Amino acid sequence: GDSVTQMEGPVTLSEEAFLTINCTYTATGYPSLFWYVQYPGEGLQLLLKATKADDKGSNKGFEATYRKETTSFHLEKGSVQVSDSAVYFCALRGAGKLIFGQGTTLQVKP
């Protein structure tokens, strides 16, 4: 069945460091791909999405490119801030429902 695998955390970075969170997927067909973020004490928020191969989703300085050849959707940000500390979830949409990875906790230190 469809599945999503994320790099394990926690990831600890200093402010202004470069961020990469790896995400790979297994799916039949060409699913839409998403990154959701959960800030402390809040619900899941859609961060960005891509709906077809080579699409780049971007938001708040974060980017991810839908790579069909490597079945990946890695999340990147050039310079993280303390306020980016959160749990990040990669997901694909299959048959209506979302299938999530296990989540990656990011902690950014000043």
Place this chain on the structure above:
Amino acid sequence: EAGVTQFPSHSVIEKGQTVTLRCDPISGHDNLYWYRRVMGKEIKFLLHFVKESKQDESGMPNNRFLAERTGGTYSTLKVQPAELEDSGVYFCASSQDPSGRFETQYFGPGTRLLVL
């Protein structure tokens, strides 16, 4: 526009008791989903309503879980009797139209359930 709301935000119960979680979707959203994250693992799909009908309940773990959406507005998820392994965060999400590939699901803040 109000987002997806869930009640309660936290619930602590003893094994064998009953708990009912409530979700109010965004007004006008016909599609309502329940998900669960257990023990810091991945978020897993439980079920999907379209209006008041269950479209997909393949993720419901067992018959101790009962979801309803009377009238196609808010939904409840009842766990009876609760077991230790039911502890986790229960998320609700809603969307307007799942027929397209570009549908976005909007999530609520979740209910944190602890079964002792």
